[in-house]
Amino acid sequence: MTKFTKALKIQIVERYLTNKDGYKTLGKEFGVSHHQVRLWVLLYERWGETIFALSYTVHSQTFKLRVLKDMAENGMSLMDAALKYRISSPGMIANWRSTYEREGPEGLVAKPKGRAPMARRKKQEPKEMTEVEKLKERIEFLEMENAALKKLKALVQEEEARRTGSRPK
Template sequence: MSKYSKQFKLAVVKRYQEGSTGYKAVAHQYEINHSFVRNWVKQYALHGEAGLDKKFSHYSAEFKLSVLQYMWDKQLSYRETAILFDIRNLNILSNWERSYHSGGIQALIPRTRGRPKAMSPPKKVQPQPAKTDESRSREELLEEVNYLRMENAYLKKLKALVQEQALEASLKKRK
């Protein structure tokens, strides 16, 4: 949420427009910085009430370059350029300019934000359709029978072990 609401900004702008007072006097009356008043008045003059709304923008590299080119061609200040293109953060223009001078157009391309994903999504493995017993070879069937026999023997031993532990526990309780 922004520090100042749209209604507050509009009231400040209207107060400035109705009187013969300057930016500093209006700012002093509302106890804010005079540069806010100046920016809000200019935003309102160029863009109307929409210029006072909070704005979340992501700019393409082409847009950034065109803004910088326009600023250089017309020899505008950061403030004038930001107000003209409805860019709310004045400092972003200096960042764009510095990036462009250090890395060219590639430096203006927006980068993804945030932490990279730790893991890629799991690949879905398609289960192979089960073969019918008639289509399987003798070796495959014998291999499955041996596997099932080992599994059965393991489960029998596990069951015997659990029963033995239960019996020992019940004998200890009797003592």
């Protein structure tokens, strides 16, 4: 779907209003359907230039239900509802209606678009050691300490033997 700039939409509408070129003529010239040109003209006449400045809008479930209810109660067309509620596309209302018919009111809840954010990793808190783990850790420490002391004793004996000139025991 081609996006048309605010300036181009205003240019098309003003050409329609001043020159009385028809919807079909303008549609062919600018590569847009005559229905879209008609909608732009009607929106412009009703709301002015500001209607084309609207950016992407997320409509609430309540708003969508209000539009659909108003259409049903008053026999409004999609175009009439779009004009009344300042919605730039009657097709959007048609989508709401078909979703409502398929899924009911819950289907009209706005769903987030795009990729879901990555979940943050939880920092692992040091877990409490069991009694057995504590004892194993203590044994490992004592074995290393014992090995270091044996090595130290061997080095001391070797040094002593060198000084006295005898063989180490």
